[in-house]
Amino acid sequence: MKYTEDHEWLRVEGDLVVVGITEHAARQLGDVVFVELPEVEAMVTKGDEVCVIESVKAASDILAPLDGEIVEVNEKLVDNPGLVNEDPTGEAWFFKMRIEDMGALDEFMDEDEYADLIA
Amino acid sequence: MGDPKRLLLADLHADLGARMGPFAGWDMPVQYPAGILKEHLHTRAAAGLFDVSHMGQVILRAPSGRGADAAAALERLVPADLVGLPEGRQRYGLFTDANGGILDDLMVAMRADHLFLVVNAARAEHDLAHLRAGLPGLTVTPVTDRALLAVQGPAAATAVAALVPGAAAMRFMDAAVLAWRGTDLWLTRSGYTGEDGFEISVPADAAADFARALLAQPGVAPAGLGARDSLRLEAGLPLYGHDMDTGTTPAEAGLSWAVGRARRTGGARAGGFPGAARILPEIDRGPARRRIGLRPAGRAPWREGVEVFAAEAGGDPVAVVTSGGFAPSLDAPVAMACLPVGIPEGATVWGAVRGRRLPATVVRLPFRPPSYLR
DSSP states (O other): OOTTTTTTTEEEEETTTEEOOOOHHHHHOSSSEEOOOOOOOOEOOOEEEEEEEESSOOOEEEEEESSSEEEEEOHHHHHOOTHHHHHTTTTTTEEEEEOOGGGGGGGGGOOOHHHHHHO | OSOOBBTHHHHHHTTOEEEEEETTTTEEEEEEETHHHHHHHHHSSEEEEEOOOEEEEEEEEEEOOOOOHHHHTTTTOOOOOOOTTOTTTTEEEEOOOOOOOEEEEEEEEEOSOOOOEEEOOGHHHHHHHHHHSSSSTSEEEOSEEEEEEEESSSOOOOOOOOHHHHGGGGGGHHHHHHHTTTTTEEESOOOSSSSSEEEEEEEEHHHHHHHHHHHHHHEEEEHHHHHHHHHHHHHHOOBTTTTTTTOTTTTTOOGGSOGGGGTTTTTTOOOOTHHHHHHHHHHHHHOSEEEEEEEEEEEEEEETTTTSSSSSSSSSSSSSEEEEEEETTTEEEEEEEETTTSSSTOOOEEETTTTTTEEEEEOOOSSSSSOOOO
């Protein structure tokens, strides 16, 4: 698993990258009550705001970690946004994207580096 | 601003695992480990204990030493019927300005020899200066050596009465001084959640013990400022600086009821407060806009600042959301805005949420009926 400075995790699944938010991020957000997902087949650029997450407290975004195409979204989050708090690194993935070069993942933090970031 | 002020109960909040955050110059418990959603729902189902010691507690005394004389004087700044307030009762009031705007809202409790006021934390300094300037001859004393706790929810009365038996006989907006282990507690049966409950002023040296004794009662759990905000929003209660300010009149804020009959046109003591020339005719003929509820379709919350439109496309905004968020007890978003009266209850309006116009239904406040013990 790789981690971004925006507290997203990235997991490789075949030729796709699965994206979610870290436990740390979910805890900081508090109870998630609304999730808006991107369109499937959308072409996104690194840094684009692709998802909206609203907690009881505040709104925040998930940014596209890389350039690529959204190929699948987790509709379960729309009906059950609380899943983001219950299982942020498992069931509560947000979207899967296809990127051109898997090598681009190397620039992101590994688990130890991320642990240092949030320490 | 400097460092935020530390609550008397800061150590208790640390023990309870609170997440602290700055609010109105204080370091406040925003939430506990349960989280805002659970704290909110627990308060509606059982009882929440809130530390609201950031609120300004003030004693107002007249030279005569009579509470009624202090009340008569305070009517010069507050358009409530305070002269008619019996001893042992509390009333909601507003400080108004010469233009008819609202400087702050407050609670006023009548005691035999003085009035006890509770004002907003962010306005406390302002209100003290305003009282001193507006009521020369009266003594204005901020109370800084007492915590203020709110116990709210259906289990609150049983919990408080277990410690302070006399509390059981109090009704909504009663005020009483009752002893707990030899310490005088100042209680009112009131709150800011739409629930039955109490606000209790406790001397500093007894505050932590009393708070822990409350937390040991069945059903009582700590709740932070986050839950307090979502609870008051559901209850349709306005928040100063958001749903009302100097740019909002009492009628526009939906608070005409806080202007006493005796203070209105034709009343025994009509006028005699700042802004009466604007405020009273406006109550008589109705305001051009008034604070009202919005129920957004779907689940996306409308936060403060969302522009509200009368149509799905085009036109200028007719209002801005003044408070909004997610209502845990309704499992849906809710918001408040000051809409032109031409837009009736039941109408659809649109809010610009992240560049898109989403619909909401205009509804009467509160979103959820209160359960005060009348």
